[in-house]
Every structure is written in C-alpha cells, then in structure tokens.
Amino acid sequence: MPDMTDFRQVLNILQDGQMICNVTHPNEFNSLREGMEKDVENAFKPFEINLTFKYGLYYLSYANLNNKTDLTVTRDEFKKIRDDIEPVIAFLIIIMKTEVDGSPLSPGDIINYDYLLKIINSENSYQVDLENIMRIKAFSSQKTQLNNADMLNRVLDVIKDKGYICLKNKSKQIYSVTGKIRYFYEVSEFIKQHHGISTEDTIDEKEQEEMLV
Amino acid sequence: MSASKEQWEQLGKALTSNAEALSVLDIGNEEGQTFTNLTKNFQFLIDHSFVDGHNSTGIHATKILDDMSLNLSLVEARRSQVEDIQDWFERLQIHIDRYLDKDQKERQGEVLKDIKKSVVIMKGDLKQETENLQYLVRTEFGYVDSLSQKLIENKYYSRRTTKLVKQITFMTAGELLKMACGDTLIWRILDGLENSINSIVNDLGEIISQLDNMMWSFKKKNERARLLWAIDKHIKNGEAILDVELDEEELMDSPFNVKAKGKITAFIDIDSENLSDQLVNVVENLPNKDVKELISVLANKVGVYDEDGSKEKIIKKKDNPFLKHRKEFFKKSLEGRICASQYWDSNGDMDLPFESWLIWIHRNILSMNTKSIENAHLNVVKDDFDQFDGVIIIRDLSIDSYKQKRVA
Numbered sequence: 001m002p003d004m005t006d007f008r009q010v011l012n013i014l015q016d017g018q019m020i021c022n023v024t025h026p027n028e029f030n031s032l033r034e035g036m037e038k039d040v041e042n043a044f045k046p047f048e049i050n051l052t053f054k055y056g057l058y059y060l061s062y063a064n065l066n067n068k069t070d071l072t073v074t075r076d077e078f079k080k081i082r083d084d085i086e087p088v089i090a091f092l093i094i095i096m097k098t099e100v101d102g103s104p105l106s107p108g109d110i111i112n113y114d115y116l117l118k119i120i121n122s123e124n125s126y127q128v129d130l131e132n133i134m135r136i137k138a139f140s141s142q143k144t145q146l147n148n149a150d151m152l153n154r155v156l157d158v159i160k161d162k163g164y165i166c167l168k169n170k171s172k173q174i175y176s177v178t179g180k181i182r183y184f185y186e187v188s189e190f191i192k193q194h195h196g197i198s199t200e201d202t203i204d205e206k207e208q209e210e211m212l213v
Numbered sequence: 214m215s216a217s218k219e220q221w222e223q224l225g226k227a228l229t230s231n232a233e234a235l236s237v238l239d240i241g242n243e244e245g246q247t248f249t250n251l252t253k254n255f256q257f258l259i260d261h262s263f264v265d266g267h268n269s270t271g272i273h274a275t276k277i278l279d280d281m282s283l284n285l286s287l288v289e290a291r292r293s294q295v296e297d298i299q300d301w302f303e304r305l306q307i308h309i310d311r312y313l314d315k316d317q318k319e320r321q322g323e324v325l326k327d328i329k330k331s332v333v334i335m336k337g338d339l340k341q342e343t344e345n346l347q348y349l350v351r352t353e354f355g356y357v358d359s360l361s362q363k364l365i366e367n368k369y370y371s372r373r374t375t376k377l378v379k380q381i382t383f384m385t386a387g388e389l390l391k392m393a394c395g396d397t398l399i400w401r402i403l404d405g406l407e408n409s410i411n412s413i414v415n416d417l418g419e420i421i422s423q424l425d426n427m428m429w430s431f432k433k434k435n436e437r438a439r440l441l442w443a444i445d446k447h448i449k450n451g452e453a454i455l456d457v458e459l460d461e462e463e464l465m466d467s468p469f470n471v472k473a474k475g476k477i478t479a480f481i482d483i484d485s486e487n488l489s490d491q492l493v494n495v496v497e498n499l500p501n502k503d504v505k506e507l508i509s510v511l512a513n514k515v516g517v518y519d520e521d522g523s524k525e526k527i528i529k530k531k532d533n534p535f536l537k538h539r540k541e542f543f544k545k546s547l548e549g550r551i552c553a554s555q556y557w558d559s560n561g562d563m564d565l566p567f568e569s570w571l572i573w574i575h576r577n578i579l580s581m582n583t584k585s586i587e588n589a590h591l592n593v594v595k596d597d598f599d600q601f602d603g604v605i606i607i608r609d610l611s612i613d614s615y616k617q618k619r620v621a
Contacts, residue, residue, distance in 0.1 A: 017473045100358055
C-alpha cells in the first residue's frame with residue numbers, strides 16, 4: 001500500500017487537472033515512478049479515467065468519451081489548449097531568438113528574468129518582438145505605458161499561469177521550464193499534421209555538411 | 214573577386230599587426246574595448262567595417278569579424294592532435310627493425326631513445342585528443358551558434374572518434390608482441406602503450422555514446438525549433454489554428470484527451486458482475502471526504518459501509534428496509550412495465566433515499582438465479598447525477614415485462 005498522505009496528494013493534484021512532472025512535483029513524480037502508478041490507476045478506474053504517462057508527464061485522460069458530459073468537457077479543454085497556441089508560440093520564439101544557438105526550451109531549462117531583460121534591452125528587434133507579443137489577447141494588460149520590464153513580467157506571468165514555467169526563485173525571478181512544454185510540442189506536432197504545415201528549411205543541411213567535412 | 218591585390222595585402226597587414234587586440238574583441242560586448250597599442254593600419258579595419266567604434270569610446274567587433282573568428286576557431290577545434298596512426302605505426306616498425314638490426318649495434322641506444330620518444334608522443338597525443346573531444350562534448354560545441362551547425366559538428370566528431378577507435382584498436386597486444394620480436398626492452402615500451410590504449414579506447418567509447426545522445430538531442434531540438442517557426446509563420450500569415458470541431462475518435466487519439474480540472478463522475482457498469490466491488494472501490498479510493506460520507510450513508514442502508522472510517526467492508530444483512538419492497542416491485546414489474554423510480558415514488562419509504570433502493574434492487578436482481586429473472590431484461594438509464602458530487606450510478610432500471618412474458 002502506498003503512503004496515504006502521498007497517495008491522496010497525487011490524487012488531488014491529478015483531479016485538479018494538473019500534470020505531474022519532475023520539475024513541478026518532483027516528490028509525487030518519483031512516488032509514481034517508484035510504484036504508486038498502479039494504485040492511482042485503480043483509484044480512477046471506476047470513473048473510466050486513465051492515468052496517462054506520456055511526454056515525461058503524468059496526467060488524467062478519458063478511457064472513452066461515450067458520456068456526453070466528458071465529451072463536452074474535452075471539447076472545451078481542446079478549445080482552451082488551442083487558444084494557448086498563439087501566445088505560447090510567440091513566447092517560445094522570442095526565447096529561441098535570444099538563445100545563442102536558437103534552441104527551443106526543454107523541461108528543466110532555466111529562464112532568468114534579469115538576464116533575459118538585459119538581452120532584450122540590448123537589441124532593438126527583440127524589443128519590437130516583445131511589443132508585438134503584447135498585442136496578443138492572452139498577454140493584454142489593463143496597464144498602459146508598459147516598459148520592457150513590465151512587458152516581460154506580464155509575459156512570464158501568463159506563461160507561468162498556463163503551467164509551462166514555474167517560479168523557482170521568487171526574489172531573483174528565476175523560472176524553470178516544466179514538463180508541460182513537451183506536451184505543447186506534441187500539440188504543435190498535431191497542428192502541423194492537421195494543417196499540413198511544412199517545416200522544411202531553405203538551407204540544405206546535407207550540402208552544408210559536405211562543404212564543411 | 215572585386216578587391217584588389219593591394220587591398221588584400223593591406224587587410225593582411227592590418228590583421229597581422231593588430232592580432233593581439235583583435236583576439237580580445239567581443240561582438241557581444243556593449244561597452245567596446247580601448248587599446249594602447251593599435252597600429253596605424255587599424256584604421257583600415259574600421260574603414261572596411263571589420264570593426265566599428267573609436268579607440269577613445271570603445272571598439273566593437275562587427276559581424277564580419279565575428280564570422281571570421283568563428284571560422285578560425287572551427288578549424289582550430291577540428292585540427293586533430295593525432296597524426297595518422299597507420300603512418301606512425303609503420304614508422305615505429307622501421308625504428309624497431311633498425312634497433313633489432315645486429316649490423317647497427319652502435320646506434321642501438323639512440324634508436325631506442327627515438328622509439329621511446331615516439332611512443333611517449335603518441336600516448337600524449339591520444340590523451341590530448343581524448344581530452345579535446347571530452348571538452349567539445351561537455352560544452353556541446355559551444356563555439357558554434359546554430360543547431361544545424363551543431364548537428365554537423367556532432368556528425369563530424371562521431372565519425373572522427375569512431376575512426377580513431379578503429380585505428381588504435383588495431384594495435385592489439387598480439388600485434389605489439391609480434392612487433393617486439395621477443396626483445397624485452399621493446400616489449401616493455403610497447404606494453405605500456407597497450408595499457409594506455411585500453412584506457413583511451415574506454416574513454417573514446419564513452420565519448421561516442423555521449424555524441425550519439427547529443428546527436429539525438431540536437432536533432433530533436435532542431436525539429437522542434439523548425440516546428441515552432443513553421444507554426445509561427447502559419448499564424449502570422451493569418452491562418453486559423455484548429456478552427457474545427459474534432460469528433461470523439463479524433464479527440465480520444467489526440468493530445469487533447471486530457472481530463473481537465475473539475476468534478477469526476479463515475480459511470481459504473483451496472484451489468485457488471487463485480488458491481489458491489491466496483492462501488493466499494495469507488496468509496497475506498499475517492500479522496501473527497503464528503504463523497505465518502507455520502508456513499509457510506511447509502512452503503513449502510515444497502516449493506517456495504519465503511520465502519521469507523523476504516524477500510525474494512527462489512528455487509529450488514531439484517532434489518533434490511535428494502536426487503537419488503539422486493540416482491541412487490543417484481544410483481545408490479547411483470548404485470549406491466551414499471552421502473553424502479555416509479556415504484557419508489559408510489560411505494561417507497563420517505564426516509565430512505567431512492568438511490569439506495571436502486572442499488573439494492575439491482576444487486577438483488579443480479580444475485581437471483583431463477584429462470585424468470587434470468588430472462589428479464591434490464592433497461593438501465595445512466596445519468597451524471599450532479600447531486601452526487603463525483604459518484605454515480607444508475608438513474609433507473611426496469612424489468613422488461615414484455616420480454617419476460619414472451620419467453621414464458
């Protein structure tokens with residue numbers, strides 16, 4: 001039998017619609033990895049709800065959508081996730097631009113507010129990007145006359161509320177990227193396939209490689 | 214090329230004579246650098262935009278200079294520390310043959326010194342190469358500034374390291390022993406080489422495995438970066454994203470099949486033989502205390518309850534208030550179609566919840582084994598039962614009297 005306090009905690013987190021990864025809930029994640037999975041699965045089985053482990057995350061999913069209420073809830077959730085796409089993509093793009101090698105964020109990556117603000121302040125084009133991002137509905141703020149620091153704060157707050165980053169050090173404003181980002185990449189992959197979006201670049205890597213080797 | 218020979222010469226001079234200053238310039242340094250030892254021809258670099266700024270306020274490297282610097286460091290990083298092993302091995306063989314040649318006895322000491330020196334240099338070079346590779350892995354090719362370039366570097370070093378391993382594993386103990394031709398001194402030197410090779414091969418094996426992992430990681434990152442850029446472009450082109458209604462099947466198989474925050478409603482298969490176990494399971498595992506209490510109240514009436522909040526299940530068989538209704542319900546059901554709720558509305562006890570009756574009568578039907586009941590058809594209607602806050606069950610059930618009569 002699992003430790004009942006941990007067990008209850010895991011059930012509560014999952015029931016609250018949260019995803020469990022080793023960044024946001026390291027203890028609960030480890031408990032699940034170390035054998036609590038089966039007990040949690042059994043706990044939700046009568047509700048026809050599955051404990052899903054995908055993309056390095058634990059979350060609840062429906063075993064079927066035969067029930068109208070579940071279907072409606074899932075459709076609502078789909079719309080909610082869909083509405084997250086534009087703001088999250090815009091955020092990820094600006095982070096990629098400021099990375100030395102243009103890497104996209106991965107779970108566990110650190111975002112240092114001060115450092116990011118310094119980079120944005122050092123380059124005009126980043127400031128323009130930040131201003132453009134603020135035009136997206138999800139980031140809009142009632143405050144007027146926002147400076148770069150305010151805008152960046154607002155963006156990070158929204159992304160944090162959506163669960164893609166979490167605050168690791170409040171006083172230094174250091175954030176950690178959560179495992180949910182991998183879920184977002186999976187959603188992006190779904191979008192790519194659904195809309196037939198091409199990711200081909202104009203750069204021919206093979207040609208470039210042959211030149212260098 | 215449009216630049217003249219003279220211009221190239223001027224550039225060469227400007228670069229050569231200011232090499233020390235150029236090597237400390239940094240493109241990312243906002244403040245710039247000032248120098249005390251710039252030569253006159255540094256102006257050439259400013260005039261041709263290799264650098265910008267002024268020595269009084271600070272000089273910056275431009276993109277052109279930064280690209281040149283990157284190319285130089287790439288070439289430097291790629292330069293192998295180890296000469297061609299095959300060539301070296303052949304030369305070592307010649308040295309050893311010379312050492313073993315009885316006609317050249319007087320030069321033996323000198324040749325032995327050369328052999329030792331050559332082996333020491335090779336061991337040192339291999340060690341240095343291994344350390345360089347370890348550094349590159351550790352810094353994930355930090356000297357390049359794009360993921361696609363990192364992929365290229367990774368492929369190159371994977372091949373180079375694999376090739377090196379193949380070359381040095383050629384120098385087996387057997388080969389070296391054969392090379393020593395039974396000479397103790399030579400064998401001692403070569404034996405030391407063999408020990409070093411074993412340890413280097415292990416290190417290189419580790420590097421190859423790390424490079425493989427890095428390759429996977431770079432590829433994944435590169436794919437994701439392209440994906441994000443492509444969707445961003447799609448959005449910026451004014452295209453809608455997933456402006457569709459997905460059907461059940463599509464939703465089930467999609468990443469959108471996520472249970473959102475909210476009540477969890479159980480739909481229990483009332484046709485299941487394990488209905489009572491399922492109910493007990495629901496009760497035991499629900500974290501919500503209120504739900505537990507509610508079920509406990511119900512369960513007490515129907516015979517399953519959670520005594521003193523413990524996990525034990527106790528079946529209470531006496532004082533069953535539903536018993537008296539069973540016969541009447543069956544009778545009315547078979548006379549004409551009547552469902553459990555209709556029966557309870559007109560005949561039920563006011564102080565007993567309908568839901569308790571429903572669960573009890575259903576369990577009762579399941580547990581009976583008479584022909585008439587076997588052939589009865591249960592019509593069950595399910596609902597989400599908001600008032601149950603998380604549990605639920607059956608909305609109603611009826612025995613199909615028509616079917617029963619026909620079978621009879």
